[in-house]
Structure formats: structure tokens, C-alpha cells
Amino acid sequence: EIVLTQSPEFQSVTPKEKVTITCRASQSIGTSLHWYQQKPDQSPKLLIKYASQSISGVPSRFSGSGSGTDFTLTINSLEAEDGATYFCHQTTGFPYTFGQGTKLEIK
Amino acid sequence: EIHLVESGGGLVQPGGSLRLSCAASGFTFSTFGMSWVRQAPGQGLEWVSSISGSDDSTYYADSVKGRFTISRDISRNTLYLQMYSLRPEDTAVYYCAKGQWELYHWGQGTLVTVSS
Numbered sequence: 001e002i003v004l005t006q007s008p009e010f011q012s013v014t015p016k017e018k019v020t021i022t023c024r025a026s027q028s029i030g031t032s033l034h035w036y037q038q039k040p041d042q043s044p045k046l047l048i049k050y051a052s053q054s055i056s057g058v059p060s061r062f063s064g065s066g067s068g069t070d071f072t073l074t075i076n077s078l079e080a081e082d083g084a085t086y087f088c089h090q091t092t093g094f095p096y097t098f099g100q101g102t103k104l105e106i107k
Numbered sequence: 108e109i110h111l112v113e114s115g116g117g118l119v120q121p122g123g124s125l126r127l128s129c130a131a132s133g134f135t136f137s138t139f140g141m142s143w144v145r146q147a148p149g150q151g152l153e154w155v156s157s158i159s160g161s162d163d164s165t166y167y168a169d170s171v172k173g174r175f176t177i178s179r180d181i182s183r184n185t186l187y188l189q190m191y192s193l194r195p196e197d198t199a200v201y202y203c204a205k206g207q208w209e210l211y212h213w214g215q216g217t218l219v220t221v222s223s
Contacts, residue, residue: 001169034209034210038152043213043215043216044152044210044213045213046210046211089152089154089210095154095169096154096157096166096168097154098151098153098154100151
């Protein structure tokens with residue numbers, strides 16, 4: 001099983017700050033890595049697919065990068081509405097797996 | 108607009124069975140893979156199962172293999188998850204999602220509670 005480890009697990013951030021969340025895979029997964037945002041009491045929402053591909057309707061302040069084992073989700077100029085938990089998800093090999101999540105708290 | 112609406116959750120005793128449904132609309136259901144993902148209370152996301160859009164091949168997490176079955180009814184635009192031999196650790200909100208790899212759209216989820 002491919003284990004995805006996210007860091008940090010929790011971060012308290014201020015609006016307009018730049019935020020970087022990392023996801024490390026236990027083995028190479030190419031670019032089959034997707035990012036989701038989940039706000040409290042809501043379903044997850046796809047933010048980035050295949051490591052760096054943008055999703056229609058997602059604000060441009062969200063971007064992704066990486067390949068192989070190391071991936072990054074970057075939020076430029078954080079907004080108050082970005083307070084949520086973020087998950088990475090690999091679909092290279094079965095079983096598909098998710099990272100444990102990164103909770104962003106807005107100060 | 109794409110809609111996914113799950114139903115069928117509830118309280119079930121350990122060892123019991125339940126069938127979840129996911130009614131899909133707003134896209135050509137027969138041509139897309141679909142998935143089930145669950146989230147235990149206060150926990151992260153766990154991939155459960157997927158069905159291929161090309162040939163209906165099915166895939167399962169080890170934790171549910173042999174106990175859960177994913178299927179779809181094209182005529183009803185509905186995805187199913189048949190769950191047998193339920194365990195307390197299966198307690199979670201179960202989401203259906205459009206896609207086999209990147210999960211573009213998610214339903215609101217249905218809560219399954221396994222408890223005596």
C-alpha cells in the first residue's frame with residue numbers, strides 16, 4: 001500500500017499569507033496525485049488533479065507541483081474562506097489512498 | 108448541473124447488511140467511472156471502492172474486499188454499494204463520487220452506523 005504523509009497536520013495562518021502543504025508518497029507515483037479541500041460539514045471538493053493541473057472554477061491562488069514522491073499544494077494570498085482541511089490522494093496503484101489531512105485554521 | 112444523491116444509510120447491528128444507493132444526474136452516467144469514499148467520525152478520507160467507466164471492472168480496499176460489492180444500474184443512473192458482515196469500524200459517512208481517479212463531484216454523503 002502506498003502511504004501518503006502530509007505536513008503539517010495543522011497550521012494557523014493569517015489572510016494574505018502564502019501557505020504550502022506537502023504530501024510525500026512512500027513510493028514513486030508519477031503525477032497521479034490529486035488535492036481536495038473539505039470544509040466543516042461539507043463534502044470534499046477537487047482542487048488540483050494530476051499534481052499540477054488546474055480545475056475549472058477553482059480560484060487561481062491554488063496551485064500544485066511535484067512528481068514522483070514529493071508534492072506541494074500552494075495557496076497564494078490566503079483568504080478567510082480557505083479555512084478547511086486539505087487532503088492529497090493517489091491513484092497510481094490499488095488500494096488508492098489519501099493523506100491524513102492538513103487542517104488550516106484562519107487567525 | 109451534476110448531482111449525486113446518496114441514500115440507504117442507517118443504524119445496523121454488527122454482522123448485518125446494508126445497501127447504499129447513489130442517484131446520479133447531469134452527466135452520461137454510463138461512460139464514467141464511479142467511486143465510494145468513506146469518512147469515519149472526526150477522521151480522514153478512506154477510499155472504499157471504484158467501478159470502471161470503460162468495462163465495469165471493480166476495485167476494493169483490502170478492508171472491505173469480500174464483504175462489499177460495488178455495482179451500477181445504467182437504466183436507473185444509480186450506483187450501489189452492497190455491504191455485508193458489517194463491523195463497528197465500518198461506521199462512517201459514505202460518499203459517492205464521479206470518477207475513478209480524480210473525483211470531480213461528490214454527493215452529500217450518507218451515514219452508516221454499525222452498533223449493537
